[in-house]
Amino acid sequence: MKVRGLKGLKPLYLTTPIFYVNAKPHVGHLYSMLFADIRARWETLNPKKSVFVTTGTDEHGLKIQNVALKQNIPPKELCDIHSMEFKKLASLSGVDYNRFIRTTDEDHISTVKKLWNFLYEKDLIYKDSHNGWYSVNDEAFVPENQIEEVDGRKISKESKHEVVYQSETNYFFKLSKFQDQLIGYIEKNPDFIIPKNKYDEILKELKSQPLKDLSISRPSSRLNWGIEVPNDSEQRIYVWFDALINYLTVCSPVFGQKISFPDTDIWPPTQVIGKDISRFHCVYWPIILMASGISLPEQIVVHSHWLNDGFKMSKSLGNVVDPVDVIGKYSVDVIRYFLMQNSNLSNDSNYSDYQLVSTANNLTNKFGNLVTRIGSPNFSIEDSVNMFNQGQFTDVDDIIGESNASLLQVRDELLDGLDKLPYSMDKHFKDFEFSKAVSEWFKIIELANQFVTIAEPWKLKEEKDLKFKNYVILVASETVRICTILIEPIMPNVSKRILDRLNVNPENRNVFHVKPFEEINYGEGANEKGAEKPFEKLEKA
Incomplete structure (x- = not known):
């Protein structure tokens, strides 16, 4: 697909998160997609403006490896199945995009390795042993101050997923080196992260404690479904380091130089994410860009989650809203309208039929x-x-x-x-x-x-x-x-x-x-009998 509305100007580059393919899409995934799609459609109501929109799937990591093992199928086959479900959701819900990126795409794998080598050569990546609390569900080590104990289990405060203590040898990225630089950037750019409560939360966290260097690889003995670390077959690149770089892959970047798309500059992006991945996008990601000499995103938009009749959606409760089912039951425009009418950046929204x-x-x-x-x-x-x-x-x-x-x-x-x-x-x-x-x-x-x-x-x-x-x-x-x-x-x-x-x-x-009574010329045939109604009344749920 060509850049929509392209007129030789920089498009509004909008990204959704790339969605993890260990399970089917839920209404939260649709919500993220719609945030980008609707903002893009608004932009191109002005025919002089243009947009470039990306979405896609995150396909490496231990969770996918484990699910594929349980189902006795190759991980790539599992990824192919679930990636198509996200593509189907985008199609059914009228989400228009320029690139659906998969982290198993060859150009993405090449970009990840290129960035790794770039940072390694700048002495920003080193190898060391690591001890800490690890969440398999989040594919991340969780800082000590972000852990709480509930019913005798240690869990992540943010995701509520269980963590386990483990020790291993990994490669590390010098995250700590850029902490003050990131704090300064955020303070000078108060609209860099929205909404304001999320901006305040990220800034407070950065100022309250020193950042630790980020573990960006996993032993191949434990994780084999991932991108191999350049020149080290015993390590695989950490899934989040891999995933974040997707936003660069679509730009055909040249690190340390101007990032460009053929004939049109599209970087930097405006990025839509859910609140559960804010640390990755608002702390780790900007620092990776700073270290690479690449300008930071225009803005990071952090939206809240959807509850189902007041309860957090979970597979164990059986209350996960399947957007494909909902679109089939009602109409796509009604779903889009309902989700946007009830959207809220700062607070969770509530879904009910x-x-x-x-x-x-x-x-x-x-x-x-x-x-x-x-x-x-x-x-x-x-x-x-x-x-x-x-x-x-x-x-x-x-x-x-x-x-x-x-x-x-x-x-x-x-x-x-x-x-x-x-x-x-x-x-x-x-x-x-x-x-x-x-x-x-x-x-x-x-x-x-x-x-x-x-x-x-x-x-x-x-x-x-x-x-x-x-x-x-x-x-x-x-x-x-x-x-x-x-x-x-x-x-x-x-x-x-x-x-x-x-x-x-x-x-x-x-x-x-859209100005009343200005050069109007329409209406022919508008009052003929038998015209279709714009909406049909629905029976009460």
């Missing part, structure tokens, strides 16, 4: 109802647009004022809000505050419904009322047209159907055409 159905039906009752109302065969959007272009609505305020002053007040509030909506949504989208963007959008939909309800255009049957009726339909149609363009990043399929029905020129479905 009941809440999803309620959200979907509220969308049907308000947005769907507005589309259905203006699309009635009793009205003509085309005639309304033509009358406006002929200048027939110049005295409409006098007509409305004589009969219903309250309607003027609602109309003015609606049009003022509609005029400001692209700007308020733009700020929220760029801050990854999708729920706030949805809230602003929905307020306008509610105001438009209120305007139509007060005006009651279906009661206006006399010839003398034609101008007023068509004006009401025009205001409502402009609201639908603009709001549909602006919600496209979240609901791309529904948006296309509605804009197709309104017969809006595809070239006019962007941020340069």
